Amino acid sequence: MLFPYGKVVTNESFYDRHEIRNTIHQLLKGTQSFTLKAPRRYGKTSLIKQTLLDINQEYFYVDFRKIPRLELFNTQLMEYIYSQMGLRGAIKQIQENIITFLKKHRSTVKVDVTLFEASVELFASDKNEEDKLIMILELLGKLSKELHHPLYIVFDEFQDAVNMSNEIDIYEVMRAEIQHHENICYIFAGSNTTMMTTIFETKSAPFYNFSRKITLAPFDKDELSKEVSQAFKSRRIIFENDVLLDHLIDRCGGHPANTMLVLQMIEFKMLEEDIKTITKAIIDQCYQAAQEEMHDLVMEYLKEIRMKEHLHDVLFRMANHQKQVLDSSSLQQKRKYLVDMGHLRHLRRGEYEIIDNFLRDELINENLQIT
Ligand SMILES: Nc1ncnc2c1ncn2[C@@H]1O[C@H](COP(=O)(O)OP(=O)(O)O)[C@@H](O)[C@H]1O
Ligand SMILES: [Mg+2]
Incomplete structure (x- = not known):
């Protein structure tokens, strides 16, 4: 498939974004934390995963929309910490038998043994999840000092992290700890919401001045146009005339997901009907079909707007x-x-x-x- 839709895209399915991709490479290589803000369905997750892939970096990734409970977040972060200590599948082993786990790994673990012991102790303690979070973040900071390479941590849909706890201000707690982390590159992504602005952009915001701020623009018309016609050409499909594709991209306003949806519909139609020339009529038809498919979402937006x-x-x-x-x-x-x-x-x-x-x-x- 030339134009995948709806999932995170990388490699040959990844289009455009040349300039910002380079900017992000530099930030990543410099372990410079940054925030990537863009509307929903604008390609944030894809861009982050692609750029980390480009520089061949492992990373810890969490999408806060899918992590409603702090306990789950803590467990995943602990698992990551153990993996950085050279221990895969540690949580399961600890849950099975903590003493065996300690004995088995204390002499071989890649980091200072006191750090390892502290991590196991933390896991076994009956502290509440809020206190554990602070300790885990501290542990992460200490761990990063011992390792000889930077760590990459992606907090996606960060505006939803607020839902993890009613007890504490998650953002204050996180900032207090991670501002001291030197060898960790934090990548915060979020959909444009008042919450993202509140966390990052007002002077009293917890993360104000903490990271570089990157905004994701629409697709670049010229760049995308070249790549898309190239992609169709690889299937021996062409546009009937030169301006058709540019008009389509304009009409979609460079909106990444909407553009890809229309392109995918065109791709499928060509395949289905075994035709090789994209005409204006085909584009119009596919645009309309995409519009219909997105109708419910648009209605949801309108409902939200009318409130x-x-x-x-x-x-x-x-x-x-x-x-x-x-x-x-x-x-x-x-x-x-x-x-x-x-x-x-x-x-x-x-x-x-x-x-x-x-x-x-x-x-x-x-x-x-x-x-
Ligand atoms: N660089 C890109 N190349 C091709 N398609 C893209 C690109 N960025 C976004 N898309 C399209 O938009 C959809 C949503 O992308 P995603 O990365 O999940 O956005 P977000 O994280 O901002 O919600 C993808 O499934 C894909 O169809
Ligand atoms: Mg996303």
């Missing part, structure tokens, strides 16, 4: 090139909110753009229904 006053109106007017009616400070505030939600991108002073092309289309459609 706060004026947001829908601001977006609606943008999509339909109508004059805004709010006073400038309220308009500014609403736009900022929409940026945090991941629906708007700030281009330059006073200029914004709707991120999801299918959402934009739906708002245009709403207008057509009215008139």
